[in-house]
Amino acid sequence: MSLRLRFRNAALLGAALAILSATTSAAGEWREFTSIDGRTLTAKVVAVRGDVATLELRNGRQYALEFEKLSEADREWLSNWEEDDMSPTGEPDSADGDSSPEGPLHKRLYPRNMEEIREGLDEILKRPVPDGIDSRAGEAINHLNAYRFLSGVSSDVVGDAEMNEQAKQAAEACDRHGSLSHDLGHFTDICNLDGQANVTKSVRGYINDPGENNREERGHRRWCLNPPMGKAGFGGGTKFSAMACMDGSGGGRMRDSWGYPGKGLYPISYLHGDGWSLYLTEAAPEKSKLEIEVFKLFARPESPFTWADKNPGTPIEVVYIGTYANAINFEPRISGKGIYWVRIRGGGVREQYLVELF
Numbered sequence: 427m428s429l430r431l432r433f434r435n436a437a438l439l440g441a442a443l444a445i446l447s448a449t450t451s452a453a454g455e456w457r458e459f460t461s462i463d464g465r466t467l468t469a470k471v472v473a474v475r476g477d478v479a480t481l482e483l484r485n486g487r488q489y490a491l492e493f494e495k496l497s498e499a500d501r502e503w504l505s506n507w508e509e510d511d512m513s514p515t516g517e518p519d520s521a522d523g524d525s526s527p528e529g530p531l532h533k534r535l536y537p538r539n540m541e542e543i544r545e546g547l548d549e550i551l552k553r554p555v556p557d558g559i560d561s562r563a564g565e566a567i568n569h570l571n572a573y574r575f576l577s578g579v580s581s582d583v584v585g586d587a588e589m590n591e592q593a594k595q596a597a598e599a600c601d602r603h604g605s606l607s608h609d610l611g612h613f614t615d616i617c618n619l620d621g622q623a624n625v626t627k628s629v630r631g632y633i634n635d636p637g638e639n640n641r642e643e644r645g646h647r648r649w650c651l652n653p654p655m656g657k658a659g660f661g662g663g664t665k666f667s668a669m670a671c672m673d674g675s676g677g678g679r680m681r682d683s684w685g686y687p688g689k690g691l692y693p694i695s696y697l698h699g700d701g702w703s704l705y706l707t708e709a710a711p712e713k714s715k716l717e718i719e720v721f722k723l724f725a726r727p728e729s730p731f732t733w734a735d736k737n738p739g740t741p742i743e744v745v746y747i748g749t750y751a752n753a754i755n756f757e758p759r760i761s762g763k764g765i766y767w768v769r770i771r772g773g774g775v776r777e778q779y780l781v782e783l784f
Contacts, residue, residue, distance in 0.1 A: 457469065459481070459491075459497075461497065462494075469481035469482060478490050531690075531726075537689060543576070546581075547572055547576075556585060559590065564585050573629065573686075574651060576693070577684050577685060580655075580676055583657060585660075589659025592617065592661070593617055593659045595661070600614065618669040619666065619668050619669075622665075623662040623663060624662065624667065625661065628662075628669065631646075633650055641701070643750035643753070644753065644755045647703060650671065653678035654673075656673055657675055657676075683779075684704075685779070688781070689779045692784070694762065700759075701746075702756055704753070706753075709751065710749040711772065716772040717770070717771055720769075722739050722740045723764075723765040724765070727780070743758070
């Protein structure tokens with residue numbers, strides 16, 4: 427059963443409310459809601475996300491209703507509704523060690539809770555710069571590790587003086603050339619290159635990896651989130667900067683896929699551009715063999731959806747798919763913060779996972 431039932435017009439909404447009302451009865455914390463055509467429904471509010479309210483019936487079923495389908499009085503009441511001591515799943519916060527400040531999380535769907543993410547980012551971004559490493563390059567390494575941490579790969583990459591020098595030479599070669607090119611020698615063929623001199627800000631550029639020429643592969647991002655990376659170098663010129671990134675000294679190996687944005691909770695301030703990526707432990711199939719679906723949910727699922735759940739939420743249009751090496755890159759037209767369910771299958775791939783942007 428879908429978590430969300432969409433009503434295309436007032437008549438359908440009214441009919442649905444009438445049917446559902448017959449299975450419920452007013453009691454305790456329940457409220458009677460009225461549709462714009464006068465039909466009523468007794469239900470309990472589970473969550474309010476933007477202009478959509480998730481309502482729960484006595485039989486446990488949940489339905490997401492847009493404010494615009496309800497009476498003006500109900501819209502005003504919902505606008506002032508607060509969750510109080512309830513988690514986004516509608517359940518009271520648990521006091522045990524497996525729950526986050528905002529309520530219990532299913533570990534398979536949410537590898538980290540909110541507190542773990544905040545503490546992890548704080549520790550990474552405050553790491554001191556090692557002796558012999560340029561302070562700007564050290565700051566860039568910390569930012570790189572922050573993105574890696576959020577994507578679920580090793581966040582222990584260290585700055586390397588020799589690689590910093592390689593990156594500096596590559597950036598200066600681009601300065602002399604007047605544009606970015608990987609064919610200038612001076613280590614330009616082993617570096618990510620960016621059109622700004624600030625090496626810390628360049629990390630965001632590599633992760634975003636914008637432009638029609640990068641759309642299919644998003645190779646700069648792939649190098650940044652490469653699990654075996656153990657060290658990297660950053661260097662800037664007067665107009666351009668570079669990241670020496672082709673390293674496998676870390677020895678990190680993944681047993682499962684990882685992604686950008688990472689699975690589970692993900693701060694939206696670390697999401698740039700419109701491209702998402704899923705990285706496999708094996709080569710990705712041809713894009714023509716893939717089917718990618720993204721759904722927006724209006725409540726946290728209590729457990730992972732199965733493939734038998736045909737429509738977990740509101741479908742989100744995916745406007746582009748590309749593959750390169752082990753990467754599947756796609757562009758869902760998301761609408762900002764929210765809970766998204768991703769399904770990717772075809773060509774031997776069968777993956778589904780949740781991303782909650784907060």
